[in-house]
Amino acid sequence: MAMNLVVSEGEEDYFNGLPDEVVLLILSKLSEAKCLFRCKLVSKRFASFISQLRLRSLSFFVPHIRVPPKYSDLITLRSKLWIFLKTLVYKFLPNLIPIHPCEIEVDAPSFTSINQFLSNFEQIRSVCLVFPFNYEAPFEFKWYAEFTDSKKLDFFVMLSFESIDDMKQEEDDEQTDHQHPEGDDNDFETGHLVHAILYQSVMRSYLDDHILKQQLQNAEITDVKRRGKVRVRRERIGDYWSLEQKKLESVMEWEDEFWAMGMPFYKKVWRVPKLRIGSSRRVMKRAKLVAVRPMHWEADEFEDGLLEAATAFEQEEAELGEAVRQMLMVETTNMTPVFYIG
Amino acid sequence: MASAPENEKNASAPEKKTLTLKSMINNEEFVVDEHVALQSVTIKNMVDSDCAGDVIPVPTISGEILALVIEYCKNHANPSASEDDLKKADAGIVAKDIYTLIDLVLAANFLDIKGLLEVTSQKIADSIKDLPHQDVREIFGVENDYTPEEEAAVRAEHDWAFEGFP
DSSP: OGGGGTOOTTOSSGGGGSOHHHHHHHHHTOOBHHHHHHHHTTOHHHHHHHHHOEEEEEEEEOOOOBOOHHHHHHSOHHHHHHHHHHHHHHHHOTTTSOOOGGGSOOBOOOOOOHHHHHTTOSEEEEEEEEEOOOOOOSSEEEEEEEESSSSOEEEEEEEEESEEEEHHHHHHHGGGGOOSOSSOTTHHHHHHHHHHHHHHHHHHHHHHHHHHHHTOSEEEEEETTOOEEEEEEHHHHHHHHHHHHHTGGGSOHHHHHSOGGGSEEEEEEEEEEEEEETTTTEEEEEEEEEEEEETTSOGGGTTTTTHHHHHHHHTTOHHHHHHHHHHHTSOOOOOEEEEEOO | OOOOOGGGSOTTSOOOOEEEEEETTTOOEEEEEHHHHTTSHHHHHHHHTTOOOSEEEETTOOHHHHHHHHHHHHHHHOTTOOHHHHHHHHHHHTOSOHHHHHHHHHHHHHHTOHHHHHHHHHHHHHHHTTSOHHHHHHHHTOOOOOOHHHHHHHHHHTGGGGTTOO
16 A cells, blocks of 8 residues: 555665665564564565664573473473583583483474574674573572683672562551461472573673673573563683682683582572562562572672672662662671582 | 644744645645754755745655654654654554555655664565565565566575475
């Protein structure tokens, strides 16, 4: 119908009706890699536009990888997650982790490496990798992990809670809510979830190589439900290096050879059965904050920088940030060296 | 269509200047307050350099599209509109079919209205996001200049992006 307006007379290619800058503007709003690549096939001109794009950020949806049913029927929650993540690792990090291809049967679409994919663009400032992550937990959770160099985790925090209600609603439920024993029956799931997410974080070390090469400002890894993110920030890389030189003798060689998961971690847990969030007049039930740091952190400095997690959650929802800040002030269990994943 | 009734106002009120925009596609005329129309940098330049007569002819933009553009400008010229209101109003303006959006983005580009250009491009991007490239070709009126061999090569390079697409 109205398309005839676009046709400018005398032009042999009537796509000239849409000026270059408008096409570029529209394409720059496509932040998903998959669809940009499909647009490359529109015409050569489109393809050249796409390589010229100066995108601020690009989301990259990692294809879903299916584990064959005969596996998933048999394995436990933990090994299921392990296989799932190992599968991802196998697809993405063939050089870093020795897994025999026959060990896991993978039914996944063939996939372009991230580097090959970035080479299609002249300038991208940040990248977001979105992983399929289908784990359903019996509670709500948000997580955040930050890395300061190409190999090691700086911190990981996870905020989980059973529900979040208005204060009034919660008073009505007051009487019926006493049957929960003091112990935390969600510890099992939490533990495995943390493992799983940490495995997932391995991907980051791979990304890092490319970040440094590609001059990216930052990179994020998240899952389709946007429950959390792994983040690498350039400005902190320098800090890490100076710290690392001091500790050089204590760093075991295999640790570098391997990956972040090969090293021991400490965790701390904060629990609040009912956390009142003043600003939004809401109550978070059975709130739990888990922080994980590499072993080189001393007890008294364990919490340094964790407040940044509050900022990270705040970007999504202000009340989550406030919850983290309040919980960090609560008396906690001691540091426990729970993670030693080899 | 509309005429200018503003001249009836008594002299004590500050005179509200109006401009008449005329679509050269179907000769529809729109009378708008000057400060509304001046959100278009193109019109502003015309007015500033005294090139604008009583009626400003707008080539290649139909009355239907011009009405949308004016609606946008009116919303954004209203100083009491909150950010939320404007967002909602913008969403309403761009809730159109893809071909209308293409015309609208061209109009926004021609008239140089940055905000409208942004929201319309975003909406177009959202609409073509899940479409196969053949449909994108049609929407943008682009001719396929790949040979079948070249097309197959580009496709093979990124075949993961075409999973589930023809």
